[in-house]
Amino acid sequence: MRRMKLVMVGNGMAGVRTLEELLKLAPDLYDITVFGAETAPNYNRILLSPVLAGEQKFAQIILNDRAWYETRGISLHLGTAVTNIDRRARQVRAADGTVAPYDRLLFATGSIPIRLPIPGAELPGVLAYRDIADTEAMIAAAATHRHAVVIGGGLLGLEAANGLKARGMEVTVVHLAPWLMERQLDATAAGLLQTALEQRGLRFILGRETRELVRGGKKSGGRVAAVRLDDGSELPAELVVMAVGIRPNDALARESGLFCERGIVVNDTMMSYDPRIYAVGECVAHRGVAYGLVAPLFEQAKVCANHLAEFGIARYLGSTPSTKLKVTGIDVFSAGEFMGDSQTDDIVLLDKKGGVYKKLVLKDGKLVGAVLVGDTVDSSWYFQLLKDGKPVSEYRERLMFGQSGLGNTGHQGKNRAAELPDDFEVCGCNGVCKGTIVKTIKDRGLFTLEEVRQHTKASSSCGSCTGLVEQILASVVGGAYQPVLNSVKPMCRCTDYAHEDVRRAIRENRLMSIPEAMRFLEWRTPNGCASCRPALNYYLVCAWPHEYHDDAQSRFINERAHANIQKDGSFSVVPRIHGGVTTPAQLRRIAEVAEKYAVPTVKITGGQRIDLLGVKKDDLPKVWADLDMPSGFAYGKSIRTVKTCVGSEWCRFGVQDSTRLGIELEHALDRMWAPHKVKLAVSGCPRNCAEATIKDVGVVGVDSGWEIYVAGNGGIKAEVAQFLAKVKTGQEVLEFTGAFLQLYREEARYLDRSVHWVQRVGLDYVKGRVVEDAASRQALFGRLQEALRDQPDPWAEQVRTDSAEFRAIQLDSCQAEGNRDERMAENLPS
Amino acid sequence: MSEWLKICPLEDIPRLGARVVRTAQGDVAVFRNAEDELFALADQCPHRGGPLSQGIVFDRRVSCALHGLTLNLDSGAAQAPDDGCAKKYRVRLDKGVVFLNLGA
Ligand code: SRM
Ligand SMILES: Cc1cc2nc3c(=O)[nH]c(=O)nc-3n(C[C@H](O)[C@H](O)[C@H](O)COP(=O)(O)OP(=O)(O)OC[C@H]3O[C@@H](n4cnc5c(N)ncnc54)[C@H](O)[C@@H]3O)c2cc1C
Ligand code: SF4
Ligand code: FES
Numbered sequence: 001m002r003r004m005k006l007v008m009v010g011n012g013m014a015g016v017r018t019l020e021e022l023l024k025l026a027p028d029l030y031d032i033t034v035f036g037a038e039t040a041p042n043y044n045r046i047l048l049s050p051v052l053a054g055e056q057k058f059a060q061i062i063l064n065d066r067a068w069y070e071t072r073g074i075s076l077h078l079g080t081a082v083t084n085i086d087r088r089a090r091q092v093r094a095a096d097g098t099v100a101p102y103d104r105l106l107f108a109t110g111s112i113p114i115r116l117p118i119p120g121a122e123l124p125g126v127l128a129y130r131d132i133a134d135t136e137a138m139i140a141a142a143a144t145h146r147h148a149v150v151i152g153g154g155l156l157g158l159e160a161a162n163g164l165k166a167r168g169m170e171v172t173v174v175h176l177a178p179w180l181m182e183r184q185l186d187a188t189a190a191g192l193l194q195t196a197l198e199q200r201g202l203r204f205i206l207g208r209e210t211r212e213l214v215r216g217g218k219k220s221g222g223r224v225a226a227v228r229l230d231d232g233s234e235l236p237a238e239l240v241v242m243a244v245g246i247r248p249n250d251a252l253a254r255e256s257g258l259f260c261e262r263g264i265v266v267n268d269t270m271m272s273y274d275p276r277i278y279a280v281g282e283c284v285a286h287r288g289v290a291y292g293l294v295a296p297l298f299e300q301a302k303v304c305a306n307h308l309a310e311f312g313i314a315r316y317l318g319s320t321p322s323t324k325l326k327v328t329g330i331d332v333f334s335a336g337e338f339m340g341d342s343q344t345d346d347i348v349l350l351d352k353k354g355g356v357y358k359k360l361v362l363k364d365g366k367l368v369g370a371v372l373v374g375d376t377v378d379s380s381w382y383f384q385l386l387k388d389g390k391p392v393s394e395y396r397e398r399l400m401f402g403q404s405g406l407g408n409t410g411h412q413g414k415n416r417a418a419e420l421p422d423d424f425e426v427c428g429c430n431g432v433c434k435g436t437i438v439k440t441i442k443d444r445g446l447f448t449l450e451e452v453r454q455h456t457k458a459s460s461s462c463g464s465c466t467g468l469v470e471q472i473l474a475s476v477v478g479g480a481y482q483p484v485l486n487s488v489k490p491m492c493r494c495t496d497y498a499h500e501d502v503r504r505a506i507r508e509n510r511l512m513s514i515p516e517a518m519r520f521l522e523w524r525t526p527n528g529c530a531s532c533r534p535a536l537n538y539y540l541v542c543a544w545p546h547e548y549h550d551d552a553q554s555r556f557i558n559e560r561a562h563a564n565i566q567k568d569g570s571f572s573v574v575p576r577i578h579g580g581v582t583t584p585a586q587l588r589r590i591a592e593v594a595e596k597y598a599v600p601t602v603k604i605t606g607g608q609r610i611d612l613l614g615v616k617k618d619d620l621p622k623v624w625a626d627l628d629m630p631s632g633f634a635y636g637k638s639i640r641t642v643k644t645c646v647g648s649e650w651c652r653f654g655v656q657d658s659t660r661l662g663i664e665l666e667h668a669l670d671r672m673w674a675p676h677k678v679k680l681a682v683s684g685c686p687r688n689c690a691e692a693t694i695k696d697v698g699v700v701g702v703d704s705g706w707e708i709y710v711a712g713n714g715g716i717k718a719e720v721a722q723f724l725a726k727v728k729t730g731q732e733v734l735e736f737t738g739a740f741l742q743l744y745r746e747e748a749r750y751l752d753r754s755v756h757w758v759q760r761v762g763l764d765y766v767k768g769r770v771v772e773d774a775a776s777r778q779a780l781f782g783r784l785q786e787a788l789r790d791q792p793d794p795w796a797e798q799v800r801t802d803s804a805e806f807r808a809i810q811l812d813s814c815q816a817e818g819n820r821d822e823r824m825a826e827n828l829p830s
Numbered sequence: 831m832s833e834w835l836k837i838c839p840l841e842d843i844p845r846l847g848a849r850v851v852r853t854a855q856g857d858v859a860v861f862r863n864a865e866d867e868l869f870a871l872a873d874q875c876p877h878r879g880g881p882l883s884q885g886i887v888f889d890r891r892v893s894c895a896l897h898g899l900t901l902n903l904d905s906g907a908a909q910a911p912d913d914g915c916a917k918k919y920r921v922r923l924d925k926g927v928v929f930l931n932l933g934a
Contacts, residue, residue, distance in 0.1 A: 444911075455911045461897070527846060527864045530886040530893030530900070553846040557884040557895040565895055569881040808850040808857070809838055 003031045006308065007092055007102040009082045009252070011036025013045055014281025014297040015108025016064055021305030023072060029309060032074040033100045035092070037081035040132050041065050044445050046294060046478055048135045049326050052163030056442055058132060063445050085256035087274060104308060107253055107264055107272070107279035111246040111292070116151065120213025125224040126240045129160045138241065142167035145238035149173075149227045151210050153180040155325060155478075157243035161202055162327045164239070172203040172235055174210055174227065184323040184334040188350065189371045192357050196330050205229070213240055248283045248290045263290040268315040270304035280304045286318060293321045294477075298447070322383050324376070326478040331471065333379040336369035336386050337361055344368065347400050358400060365393040377467040378402030379474065394763065426468050429461035434472060441476045449473060462716045492532045494518075494525040499535065499749035506543050514540065514551055528554075535750035538637065541673050542745050545787035552805070558635035560805065562794045563620055566613065573612040573623055574634035576670070579644045579663035579682075580608030586629065593626045607634070607641035607679070621806050624795035630670070631795045637751070638673045639680075642666040643691065647684030647701065656701025658684035661730045665699075668734055669741070671791040672784070675748040675757070678741060679714075693721045696744075696754040697737050702726075706733050710740055710766070711758035719755045722763050725771045739770045739780035746783075834922070834929040840866065843928065848883040848892070855932055858919055859883035861903055863890060869903035870921040870930055876901075876914025 006022075008015050011034050019032065036042070040062070047061040069076040077098060084093040091101040113128035115121055125141065127134050142148070142164055150161045153175030165171045173180075179190035194204055209230040216225030216238070226234045248263035259265050259273040263285030270278050270286075280300045282292055291297060296319035306314035322335035338361060340346040345362040356374035360367060360382065366389055370382045381402060385392055392399055420426070422435030440446065440456050452473055453460040459469040490496045497505070502521060511517040514536045518528060528536065533554035540548045552560050563571035575590070590610055594602050600614035609632055615623055624631075633639060644662030648654035662682040672678070681690040682699040692698025694714035698721045700707045705728040712721025725736055741754075743766065748757035758766055769776050798806070843849045843862040850873055851858045857873035859882045867890070873883050880896030890903045900909040906916040920931040 525889055527888045529888050529891075530898065533886060533888065553844055553887065556886065561884070565881075565884060567878070567880075567896065569879075569884070804842055804849070805844075808852050809842075811835060811837075811851055811853045 004029060004103040005101055006030035006032045006104045006106065007100050008032065008034045008106040008108060009085075009092065010108035010110055010249075010281070010283070011038065011042050011076070011078070012108055012110045012281065013042070013063075013294055014110070014301055015106060016042040017298050017301040018106060018108065018280050018304050018308070019074070021302050022308050025305060025311060026309035027072075030104070032072075033077070033102075034069065034074055035077045035080050035082045035094055035098075035100075037079070038131055038133070039079040041069075041076075041078065043132065045131070046326070047442065047445075047476075048129075048132065049159040049163060049478075050442065050476075051132075052135050052138060052160065053166040054163075055166075058135075060443055061445070082252060085252065087256055087258075087277075090276065103276065105277045106304070106308070107277065107283055108281045109249040109252065109283045111282040111290075112249045113242065114245045114247055115242055116210065116244060118210060118212055120215060120224060121242075123213055123215055123224040124222060125238055126213055126242065129156055129241055129243050130246075138164065138239065139167065141239040142169050146170055147172075147236040148239040148241065149235050149237040150241045150243060151175075151227075152243035152245070153177070153204065153206070154183065154243060154245075155181060155323065157241070158197065159326055160241045160243055162197070162200070164241075165200060165202055169239070170203075171201075172205060172237075174205045174208055174229065174235070176207070176209055178207050180204070180206070181323075181325075181332075181334075184338070185332070185371055185373075186339055186359065189332070189334070189357050189359070189373045192352070192355055192373045193325075193330065193332055196355060197327070205235075213237075246282065246292060248285065250283050253279070253283070261285045261288070268303075268317060269307045269312075270300055270316060271307065278304050278308065286316060289318060291319065291321060293323070294447070295319065296321055320383075320387050322379070324379070324474045324478045326475060331372070331374060331376040331475060333372040333376040333474070334370065335379075335383050336367075337363075338369040338371045340369065347396075349400055360399055362392065362396070365391045367392050367399075376474070377471050380467070380470045391762070420468075426472070427456075427458035427461070427465045430457040432456050432458040437469065437472050438476055441473060446473070447477055491535060492529055494523050494528050494532050495521060497521055502536070503539050503543070503747075506539050512540070512544060512548060514554055534559075534637075538673060538675065538750050542787075546789075559637070561617060561620065562631055562635060562798065563615070563617075564635045568614075570614045570616055571620060572634070573615050573620065573627070574605065574607075574609055574632040575627055575629035576632040576666070577609040577629075578666045579642055579659055581644075581659060581663060589627060589629070593623055596626065597623055605634070608643050609634075609641065617806055618808060621798050621802065625799045627795075629795075630793045633671070636673065637676050638671070638678065639666075639669045640677050641679055642669075643679070643681040643695070645683050645689035647682075651684055653687060654684035654701070655703050656684050656706065658682040658690065658699075658701055661699065661701075661706075661733060662690075664730065665734065665737060668738065668788075670788070671793070672741070672745075672788055674741070674745050675750050676753045678744075678754070680737070694718060695721060697721075697740060699733055699737070705729070708733060708736050708740075711755040711763070713753055713755045715753075722758070724763075724767065735777060735781045736770060738784045739777040740766065742780040742784040742787075743769055746780075833933070834931050837921075837928040837930050840923060840926050840928055843868075846887045848885075848887065850881070850883045851930060853932060857881070857883070858930065858932070860921055860928060860930060861887055861892060863887055863903070866923070868921045868923055868928060870919035871901070871903065871906050872917035872919070874916060875899055876908060876916055877912075882916060 042064040044061040044063050050056040051058055080094045080096050082092045082094050091099055093099050113130045127137055148164045148169045148171045150157045150173045153173050161171045161173050179187045180194055210227055211230050212228040213224050214226040216223050224240050227237045228234050250260045250264050253264045254260050264272055264279040264283055265285050266272050266279050270280055272279050281297045300316050303314040303316040325332040340361045347360045349358045359371045361369035367385045372379055420434045424434045426434050437456050437458050444455055446452055459466045491499050511520055517536055534556055537551050537554040558564050563573055594612055597619055599612045603611045605611045642662045642665045644659045647658030648656055678696045680697045681692040681695045683690040683692045684701045688700055692700050693709055694712040698709040707726050708724045709721035710724045713719040744754050846864055848859045848861045859871050859873040861869040871882055873881050875882055875894045877899045880894045882892055884895040885892040891900050893900045899912055906918040908914045922929050
């Protein structure tokens with residue numbers, strides 16, 4: 001079959017990203033030809049700012065070098081602008097006379113910086129700030145001249161000014177509006193920003209218009225020498241940078257008769273009015289909007305590639321852009337309707353001296369805008385809330401304190417990336433410092449959190465430093481960084497479906513095994529990966545109790561071996577001790593086993609039971625047999641412990657028998673698999689010695705009954721449990737708890753702790769299903785009981801079946817055996 | 831030492847799983863994937879020595895049980911962007927029996 005011809009005009013960020021996405025989907029569909037007016041290969045335009053500031057070399061910001069095109073068989077014409085498009089003949093003509101026919105044409109011509117139509121605008125020394133040629137000209141000017149004026153105090157203008165200052169020039173920014181970045185910041189935020197920049201030596205003239213650029217004398221060779229403002233004053237300037245805005249570069253498209261407004265008009269598939277012609281990037285007008293930041297353009301690229309690949313399923317629905325300034329050491333974020341008006345409800349925090357300003361704009365109980373200066377660690381959380389449009393009134397009073405309002409652990413409580421030195425350890429789990437993260441982002445051209453995790457390991461373990469890492473990423477790539485929307489995130493790279501889609505498909509189509517689910521949902525990989533297989537296995541366990549045949553090979557080793565793997569490859573054994581109550585006989589047995597198998601460490605855990613650490617895998621079944629106690633599931637995404645306090649049986653304050661209720665709960669929930677681990681606690685009075693308020697379900701005895709709290713967490717990020725309901729009897733506690741946990745089991749995503757799930761769906765929803773609707777509660781509890789009915793204890797099961805999982809093959813013995821076996825010996829290959 | 835040592839019948843290694851073979855040169859992990867292809871690597875992750883035999887097998891790869899490094903079973907090399915490599919051994923299937931060669 002003849003391959004179709006794809007011609008791309010414009011070799012910039014959006015266009016090449018489209019090709020990358022296309023080649024992933026359909027590597028062989030097209031013969032591709034690319035024309036780029038610039039002589040440089042595709043580079044990371046947003047990092048021109050650090051190049052200007054001298055923090056990076058141009059070579060470091062190249063995204064796709066010539067070899068990239070060569071190995072993919074793409075014919076590349078650099079320094080060659082396309083000058084004409086003949087849509088009837090379906091071919092393009094370039095400035096050097098090259099003619100290229102096409103079946104599909106892709107416009108990715110970016111935009112053109114606006115030049116003020118004032119006298120002197122054409123003088124030498126007057127530049128825009130758009131490409132590497134401009135940047136090099138600015139660097140050259142900085143080496144030989146002293147005064148620079150930047151016209152325009154927007155994102156680009158400030159980054160230019162900062163870079164020129166770093167190169168030793170005296171820089172003044174002239175800005176027409178009464179404050180800087182007026183399209184992204186309010187007056188207060190801009191004021192703080194201005195102060196911070198002034199402290200670095202930049203000067204600002206606000207509310208003034210530039211009238212004329214004045215030519216220098218003979219000695220200057222006719223170069224610009226000064227800037228004259230509308231009040232008649234003059235500023236010396238041997239370099240003038242105009243950063244007053246951009247407009248979509250759609251001239252060529254217009255000439256070829258394509259319908260354009262402010263940009264080439266495309267539909268939701270990125271197709272122009274000519275079905276053979278697609279367009280992406282800044283040259284495009286989608287639903288009347290032309291975007292000027294990378295993140296939305298990359299979304300367009302993905303959709304466009306999907307259609308070019310003839311998959312035909314993606315749609316681009318527009319983006320909510322957010323803004324971040326890339327001036328090293330200054331954190332600024334803004335998104336949405338940040339100004340606020342008489343209709344909105346604004347929450348403001350201002351610390352002038354500390355340089356911190358936060359403004360959250362709410363409308364109808366939802367977050368619609370945010371501005372952050374100084375401390376932007378929660379920007380992605382706010383941005384997510386803003387895009388999701390979910391009600392936030394429930395935690396309105398906590399909103400300002402961010403997602404980390406309650407003590408994340410592991411990075412010394414720091415939450416401002418800007419003030420951290422390069423050797424500051426950001427990720428406590430993997431020992432990754434700030435400097436390493438910044439360097440890797442720059443050197444490797446990373447854009448997403450996922451990529452940073454892969455390349456540096458930062459934030460890839462416990463995740464408590466995610467906010468900081470995101471902030472660092474944002475400070476390097478600016479607005480190009482956009483957090484991934486949770487609601488549409490695919491399960492993993494093996495599929496495009498989100499967790500919810502997969503769960504629904506399994507239920508509705510009675511998918512009964514992992515291979516069946518993968519076939520039905522058209523998994524991209526033959527047998528998934530280490531991230532989707534355990535999730536699928538759990539979804540099947542939950543959907544088809546008693547019917548589904550558990551797939552041990554899709555479980556993480558801990559669950560496969562029913563014990564926690566340790567760093568030396570040995571395992572730990574934690575038997576169940578219901579409610580933390582044991583007996584001398586039990587303790588004696590544990591002690592004997594520990595001695596018999598020379599267990600190196602015996603430890604009381606934080607979950608009120610005993611851990612035998614350092615058991616060899618081969619010994620596990622024997623240890624279990626000798627212990628003759630049920631598994632404590634300390635290794636599972638499952639019920640862990642029910643902590644209790646002494647309660648009314650002994651304690652002088654106790655008003656309820658918490659120990660007994662805890663034991664009953666632990667029996668009732670025994671062997672329950674869940675999306676993540678589940679911990680409970682029961683306290684006998686509000687003194688709460690069992691710490692019930694940081695558990696997935698916490699029960700607190702009061703004189704008249706029990707209070708039930710849910711969705712607490714005491715781990716990486718402490719979360720106080722929220723009040724669910726108050727009930728009279730222990731039986732009711734069982735039913736409410738069971739119903740809550742079954743809802744969590746049925747609806748949460750794999751690896752969501754209960755708190756993450758409740759934060760997403762809202763406590764009101766949970767109350768609706770568990771508290772207010774008795775029939776729903778009973779049905780949920782019924783399904784849980786049915787699922788847990790007759791579940792065998794995994795240790796007893798292993799002792800009974802003696803599966804090979806736990807036995808290593810001893811080379812010597814099997815050789816000996818082999819020698820005895822004539823038939824096998826004959827078959828020995830040479 | 832370049833002889834083929836008989837290990838076990840194929841069924842003794844779970845599909846998408848592994849068995850550990852104790853040898854004089856240390857533990858060797860023998861993997862079996864969904865297509866019944868066999869691979870053998872030293873049972874030591876290049877990251878921090880985790881037992882690769884305990885990982886999750888998919889495609890022609892294994893994800894280490896301790897910190898999730900992914901290794902190519904073909905070569906023992908870690909998947910980019912990580913680096914490191916586990917020693918690889920030859921392994922073959924003959925009439926339903928698995929043989930391992932500990933030689934170079
Ligand atoms: C043994 C124990 C520490 C101790 O010696 O006391 C422990 C040990 C481990 N914890 Fe823990 N945690 C232990 C109580 C806790 C507690 C306290 C509690 O349960 O009351 C917490 C905070 C409460 C909570 O979870 O909300 C706790 C929060 C974590 C976390 C963070 C969870 C989170 O959602 O933020 C992890 C990481 C994870 O699960 O992904 C973790 C993971 C681990 C792992 C499983 C790490 C691992 O993957 O190998 C450790 C296994 C060691 C082993 O082999 O036994 N452990 N861990 C405790 C076992 C209790 C038990 O009897 O089952
Ligand atoms: C200094 C600077 C800093 C920035 N910082 C950020 C930031 O922090 N965050 C962010 O999100 N965005 C930032 N941006 C904006 C971002 O770089 C652009 O949104 C993005 O590059 C646009 O991609 P594009 O492919 O649409 O256009 P471009 O990347 O501009 O690519 C268009 C290409 O087409 C070529 N071309 C045009 N006409 C023709 C023709 N007729 N024939 C052949 N080739 C042609 C052009 O020469 C150009 O190379 C910044 C931009 C600049 C200049
Ligand atoms: S037991 Fe828990 S806190 Fe201690 S090192 Fe292990 S995971 Fe960290
Ligand atoms: S030891 Fe294998 S990933 Fe760390």
